Amino acid sequence: GAVVSQHPSWVICKSGTSVKIECRSLDFQATTMFWYRQFPKQSLMLMATSNEGSKATYEQGVEKDKFLINHASLTLSTLTVTSAHPEDSSFYICSAREGRQGIEKLFFGSGTQLSVL
């Protein structure tokens, strides 16, 4: 099956620093990638939808200036958490859509656990 690689798996940083998370589709072209955030014991929450070559679409309540998303190629999207604060500590997961005729599938990265001290 299709593989989505997400790095880093975990990161610990000081408050005020920026953190970049990469999401790569390894064996398919992903025209659309999604970024999710999951707080403990809660379901995944969609943060933004990223389309290759265009600006990301952010969900209501998600600060686009804080969570910068770049989808520069069909195989790579990045999420940068700028000036991270402890309340940004969460599990971040990306997914890529492989669209084939009549079939829709999402493949997930392995997630990034962000801890902001």
Added chain:
Amino acid sequence: GQNIDQPTEMTATEGAIVQINCTYQTSGFNGLFWYQQHAGEAPTFLSYNVLDGLEEKGRFSSFLSRSKGYSYLLLKELQMKDSASYLCAVLDSNYQLIWGAGTKLIIKP
């Protein structure tokens, strides 16, 4: 509004069968997914249904009734490693995934 309902938690015995239900109300429908998620890990794809009926895949089966807005995930011959959260998600008319809160499945020996 859009809504996905599934039980919060279920308990079953090793070797038994369990059915996890999911009902949905969404703006449009382009398919229903079931994902498995172990604590601290990303969800993994289990099944995708877009037509009515039962899809069987090994020990796991998924059923869909679009007219009823209803799906279930059936797990047979339960194993301890099946202890996880099971997420139901619907792809709406805008191709956005609408997620349920997940069902935590506890398997007892």
